Amino acid sequence: MPQPISRTASDRAHDAVLRHIEESLRSGDLKLGDRLPGERALADQFGISRASVRDAIRALEVMGVVKSSTGSGPNAGTIVVSDPSAALGSALRLHVASQRLPVRDIVEARVMMETWSLAHAAEASWEPGQLDEARRLLDAMDDGGLPSPAFTALDAQFHVALSALAGNAVVSTMMDSLREAIRTYVDDAVAHRGAWADIVGTLREQHRGILEAVEARDGERASRLVREHIEWFYARTL
Amino acid sequence: MPQPISRTASDRAHDAVLRHIEESLRSGDLKLGDRLPGERALADQFGISRASVRDAIRALEVMGVVKSSTGSGPNAGTIVVSDPSAALGSALRLHVASQRLPVRDIVEARVMMETWSLAHAAEASWEPGQLDEARRLLDAMDDGGLPSPAFTALDAQFHVALSALAGNAVVSTMMDSLREAIRTYVDDAVAHRGAWADIVGTLREQHRGILEAVEARDGERASRLVREHIEWFYARTL
DNA sequence: CGTCGGTCTGTGGTCTGACCATACAGTCCG
């Protein structure tokens, strides 16, 4: 472990911690699931106060890089996680709230990514077993008593599972974050518009059609269907 | 101004501040450029400590929603900004460092967004004057004495300016953040590979060609050229 | 002997109060 005691090249106190952790991630000293030293220990090592250490860790937590838990034992403390979707989604949600990013553009970007993913999934190499989860999710969505937020949660997982076939983690992550950014917005709209019973049946049919197209490795059809699926839903709901 | 004193529905102390500010952004009570109350005032209003207020503001700062400055006067304090590109870029950079997101996928996602943008820019409506900035950037990049990081910075602005023609703020933002996520990585690679003098000439030619295609509203050609441009550069550099 | 309970310990979460560096606003003095 290197000597993180020097902070000569840093104005802000917490920057030293941030840069050291980023460097540790890059070098492999810190891997997914590893525990960070305690906040008091880090403060000691860097010669700064615990408040500044918390400042740095807070930033990492917002970016979805670490997760803090209270208590003791192996599951407690600050551990390295990897949740970029939630982090990007939260940030995007705030910028939608401040009207910097229009909901319309979010939906359009999602269509771009979903169509791209399915078009590439048709040409990529993957085991047929990778579709098992997608099928399982569709079956779960057949439950008639499912409340709409639960349905849309499964729906999101279905889309992520399909897009994962394209083999691009960045696209899958961003797609998921776009959905997360407007999730509460959409759920509220669904709750107030009613007519959910009418909508959900069509969604199920569309999902089956998309899955079939992917199974047949027909990228053109899968892209077209998923575009119609998304655009129809948002036109109907928002 | 509503009653932000109650925190009955919140476990974490800082969550109350976060939710209140998000709500204020959504309702329009807080707009771009507005100043937040001071940290001490907020702590008073919410009945929590200043440390917890700072926790919430820190989260907003990481997400690119606010910016804090010391001092006094109109330019000091915490003001509402809107810098989603930098925020998303930093988060993505960390996840690249932790090897959760491969650089290859970042580049591939960028190609997807750039080609999409230029294809849509050809069909969108925009004033010819909107290309003035793109031309100005190309002229600035003709400076032979430009260090490579300065060139790539202008390069990035050029791509953002072109993609803005498609009229989708989310795509432009994400495109920019992808570039930002691997900026230092690319700059380092350029510095160590040498051969910059050979590369930069080709880049200039490619840029001119892309701009011409956009001016001619030939979306298919612009997309193809930008794809070749990006893929050539990364194949050559990384 | 085995198990249940309390206790210990270490973690992050919060609070308090203080001091510092900064940047502007007003004032005072030359």
Next chain:
DNA sequence: CGGACTGTATGGTCAGACCACAGACCGACG
């Protein structure tokens, strides 16, 4: 009139303390 000085409010940092929590440990009891 103008420049230097002082005042003031801001975020940034620090120190020390206490709390809630969760697992580890260990003793007492069935």
